[in-house]
Amino acid sequence: MEYWNDGVVGTQFQYSITPSLQSGFMRIIEHISEMQDWSEGERCQGRRIAMVPTMGFLHEGHLSLVREGKKRGDRLVVSIFVNPKQFGPREDFASYPRDFDRDRKLLELEGTDVLFCPTNEEMYPAGNQTYVEVENLSAPLCGGSRPGHFRGVATVVAKLFNIARPHVAVFGCKDYQQLQIIRRMVKDLNLGVEIVGHPIVREADGLAMSSRNAYLSAAEREAALCLSRALRQAETLLKEGETNSSVILERVGREIAREPLVRLEYAHLTDTENLLDLEQVRDSALLALAARIGKTRLIDNIILRR
Amino acid sequence: MEYWNDGVVGTQFQYSITPSLQSGFMRIIEHISEMQDWSEGERCQGRRIAMVPTMGFLHEGHLSLVREGKKRGDRLVVSIFVNPKQFGPREDFASYPRDFDRDRKLLELEGTDVLFCPTNEEMYPAGNQTYVEVENLSAPLCGGSRPGHFRGVATVVAKLFNIARPHVAVFGCKDYQQLQIIRRMVKDLNLGVEIVGHPIVREADGLAMSSRNAYLSAAEREAALCLSRALRQAETLLKEGETNSSVILERVGREIAREPLVRLEYAHLTDTENLLDLEQVRDSALLALAARIGKTRLIDNIILRR
Numbered sequence: 100m101e102y103w104n105d106g107v108v109g110t111q112f113q114y115s116i117t118p119s120l121q122s123g124f125m126r127i128i129e130h131i132s133e134m135q136d137w138s139e140g141e142r143c144q145g146r147r148i149a150m151v152p153t154m155g156f157l158h159e160g161h162l163s164l165v166r167e168g169k170k171r172g173d174r175l176v177v178s179i180f181v182n183p184k185q186f187g188p189r190e191d192f193a194s195y196p197r198d199f200d201r202d203r204k205l206l207e208l209e210g211t212d213v214l215f216c217p218t219n220e221e222m223y224p225a226g227n228q229t230y231v232e233v234e235n236l237s238a239p240l241c242g243g244s245r246p247g248h249f250r251g252v253a254t255v256v257a258k259l260f261n262i263a264r265p266h267v268a269v270f271g272c273k274d275y276q277q278l279q280i281i282r283r284m285v286k287d288l289n290l291g292v293e294i295v296g297h298p299i300v301r302e303a304d305g306l307a308m309s310s311r312n313a314y315l316s317a318a319e320r321e322a323a324l325c326l327s328r329a330l331r332q333a334e335t336l337l338k339e340g341e342t343n344s345s346v347i348l349e350r351v352g353r354e355i356a357r358e359p360l361v362r363l364e365y366a367h368l369t370d371t372e373n374l375l376d377l378e379q380v381r382d383s384a385l386l387a388l389a390a391r392i393g394k395t396r397l398i399d400n401i402i403l404r405r
Numbered sequence: 406m407e408y409w410n411d412g413v414v415g416t417q418f419q420y421s422i423t424p425s426l427q428s429g430f431m432r433i434i435e436h437i438s439e440m441q442d443w444s445e446g447e448r449c450q451g452r453r454i455a456m457v458p459t460m461g462f463l464h465e466g467h468l469s470l471v472r473e474g475k476k477r478g479d480r481l482v483v484s485i486f487v488n489p490k491q492f493g494p495r496e497d498f499a500s501y502p503r504d505f506d507r508d509r510k511l512l513e514l515e516g517t518d519v520l521f522c523p524t525n526e527e528m529y530p531a532g533n534q535t536y537v538e539v540e541n542l543s544a545p546l547c548g549g550s551r552p553g554h555f556r557g558v559a560t561v562v563a564k565l566f567n568i569a570r571p572h573v574a575v576f577g578c579k580d581y582q583q584l585q586i587i588r589r590m591v592k593d594l595n596l597g598v599e600i601v602g603h604p605i606v607r608e609a610d611g612l613a614m615s616s617r618n619a620y621l622s623a624a625e626r627e628a629a630l631c632l633s634r635a636l637r638q639a640e641t642l643l644k645e646g647e648t649n650s651s652v653i654l655e656r657v658g659r660e661i662a663r664e665p666l667v668r669l670e671y672a673h674l675t676d677t678e679n680l681l682d683l684e685q686v687r688d689s690a691l692l693a694l695a696a697r698i699g700k701t702r703l704i705d706n707i708i709l710r711r
Contacts, residue, residue, distance in 0.1 A: 228539055229589060229590050253535070261595040261596055288537070288563055
């Protein structure tokens with residue numbers, strides 16, 4: 100799979116998780132004030148704090164972020180918080196997969212220093228009404244079909260950064276729009292956090308890892324492969340010299356249309372920073388897809404480079 | 406003027422400002438990264454940082470905040486930044502009064518440790534697009550006539566707090582709605598700053614101090630007194646037993662209507678936390694006014710207590 104120019108190939112979990120492997124050195128913090136005190140103490144001792152914010156139900160993609168975080172800081176904080184504010188009223192907040200015990204064990208094995216796992220009430224006490232909005236970057240791509248989603252993301256990440264006060268934070272490139280929004284927010288609000296984007300981790304057959312893959316039936320799982328296949332075809336087209344967006348996107352659409360179980364929500368070729376549609380690919384471009392497979396909504400993308 | 410139950414009476418500047426009085430101990434910082442480094446250093450030495458954000462053109466009201474800040478921290482940061490994002494397109498950003506040299510001298514005399522005075526480009530570089538919004542609290546009172554104003558205020562204060570990282574910040578109660586919005590934002594975004602509201606400072610004749618008083622002609626200055634007079638009358642009414650909001654507001658409106666130079670924009674009696682209109686005054690209430698006198702828009706308020 101060396102084919103992927105912006106991704107790495109992961110495998111299913113190699114760990115056999117047994118209670119005896121719990122090191123017991125990972126601190127679990129549920130309260131905001133305790134997290135803030137810990138971070139202030141570490142910073143004042145000159146330690147560099149790395150953070151990986153997650154919604155849990157960890158897969159190899161998350162773990163690659165965790166390992167990257169380990170390398171980039173003296174202390175690693177991982178948060179698990181399924182953020183209600185980034186789900187729409189008809190979305191899957193209630194059914195979003197959760198497995199705290201398994202996540203805790205995995206994070207302990209990776210040498211996480213602090214697992215921050217606040218409750219909804221701790222994060223959003225009654226009367227809360229403040230939102231962070233990154234305007235232009237939140238409009239295209241997933242912004243169209245998930246109104247309020249990126250506002251919820253920006254708000255919770257701003258909160259998590261104020262709580263854990265990391266020097267550096269690692270996010271996956273699968274949520275590429277989210278990554279750009281967070282980069283912009285950090286600059287605009289002077290949050291002083293270095294943002295690292297980590298390559299997409301894929302299953303051996305190309306499917307981008309996602310907690311939502313757990314929703315897929317066997318037939319849907321097979322059908323979902325058309326997304327990564329379409330991205331690879333676009334990459335091949337570009338390598339063959341085709342730079343016209345319409346031609347590339349038409350090929351992508353055709354490939355996905357061949358799978359009756361998959362409904363393409365969007366396919367866009369945009370610049371990599373502002374996410375504005377491109378007519379021609381020059382140096383580089385983001386090819387981003389969203390699709391529904393049954394009731395599951397999946398996204399995938401590739402950075403195309405000429 | 407002991408009449409004012411939530412205010413203090415100030416006088417015009419007592420200082421004669423001469424170059425020889427410049428102590429030279431105040432550090433002036435224009436760059437965000439330098440401000441952040443200074444604050445991180447002070448925090449890690451265990452010092453408590455107090456901050457007073459201002460838009461400059463300092464009057465005795467500001468200086469009372471500065472003195473309060475001095476008392477509440479080991480180090481005092483005052484910022485001067487006329488924030489373009491909190492002015493509407495037809496408002497007075499361009500003409501807002503500025504006198505940096507005078508402000509600098511006054512702050513030095515008060516023992517300010519750092520004057521933070523960034524440029525617009527430093528605060529809002531090209532491409533910036535992130536806003537902080539405190540939803541419910543931004544809607545009533547001045548929110549109606551100044552769309553976007555409180556979004557601009559919340560955004561710049563979030564930035565200033567992330568830059569100067571104070572433990573405590575002092576704001577004037579004249580901008581009572583702003584004060585409540587900032588309190589709420591700090592809670593909601595976990596900014597970890599104690600917010601202190603400081604009483605309104607008034608001229609000897611009752612006019613609430615404001616940088617915008619500089620816009621008033623002599624006749625307008627005289628007419629503007631009807632605002633504080635109306636607030637006092639409302640207080641008297643309440644003391645006499647009148648708790649019906651309509652009756653109190655009607656009296657306020659009548660008093661202000663007697664001044665042909667003054668156009669009342671709004672008068673509201675609300676609760677002191679959520680700023681929702683009250684039909685009856687129970688324990689306490691905010692009576693808030695906004696009015697135009699010529700081209701000048703002034704606000705004033707009083708906390709009424711039974």
